[in-house]
Amino acid sequence: MRIDLHAHSNASDGTDSPAELVAAAVAAGLDVVALTDHDTVAGHAEAAGAVRALPAGSRLTVVPGAELSCAVDGISLHLLAYLFDPEEPEFARERDLVRTDRFRRGRAIVERCRELGAEISWEQVRRIAGAGSVGRPHIASALVEAGVVATVSDAFTADWLANGGRADVRKHETDPVTAVRLVRVAGGVPVFAHPGAVKRGRTVSDQVIADLAAAGLAGLEVDHTDHDEETRERLRGLAGELGLLVTGSSDYHGTRKTVRLGEHTTDPEVYGALLAQATGAKPIER
Ligand code: AMP
Ligand code: FE
Ligand code: FE
Ligand code: ZN
Secondary structure: EEEEEEEEOOOOOOOOHHHHHHHHHOOOOOOEHHHHHOOOOOOHHHHHHHHHOOOOOOEEEEEEEEEEEEOOOEEEEEEEOOOOOOOHHHHHHHHHHHHHHHHHHHHHHHHHHHHHOOOOOOOHHHHHHHHOOOHHHHHHHHHHHHOOOOOOOOHOOOOOOOOOOOOOOOOOOEOOOHHHHHHHOOOOEEEEEEEOHHHHOOOOOOOHHHHHHHHHHOOEEEEOOOOOOOHHHHHHHHHHHHOOOOOOEEEEEEOOOOOOOOOOOOHHHHHHHHHHHOOOOOOEEE
């Protein structure tokens, strides 16, 4: 079984449509892929339709999920949420709040970029984002189009869009203890995404992770491209101490990042343990 529990579609900052992501997951030989767009479930219906329409003989399970934007003590972090009830009103309202604020903040970032001499526009960013939940990677693509930087990842520096960079503007982000509770209230299973991704900015202390574990966190995403071997070992130890599950995943973003689907995977037993905790939704199977 090959299980990849973190992937983005163009419902947020990936480049594949949800149906293309399903096709890519089959082509990559995955058995399970989780659709975890930033702060939105907008891709779920299309992904479900694509899975059900797969030809007999191909097999794939899609785990509906999301990746929530959180912050504590000024440090941004991401919380993966699997198999929650998308209709549960409290959690739905919070996702709505973050998504709406992404528009205000996106405009403000474009304005900052223009003040700094980059000839990009909000219309251009909207075209790049399409119907997707607007984020810095879309603005990064606009900066690439304008010839300001060579690649999306080159836009994530102190000069431009990195956390605390010249053109960074914060958005509304949920307190992670609150987010863990909201995911559980909606019957979902919360896993801390790339908790040691230092290249993205400051990361939270072990105490914060312990507090999240006490609030109902289910696991830590340990095997992730942004973690070096030493970080993975440390996080594995911490997960053991706190009784948390350990997952691995690609964080695929289509052509917007270089990672491949299935680059890192989750143990089938861990996947089973996550499923056993979920009451809000069911995996979508062909
Ligand atoms: P946002 O949600 O708008 O704040 O943008 C965060 C997203 O930007 C993350 O989910 C990643 O997809 C991307 N990102 C953050 N840091 C980096 C980085 N250093 N290099 C490339 N992409 C990044
Ligand atoms: Fe992203
Ligand atoms: Fe993330
Ligand atoms: Zn992600």
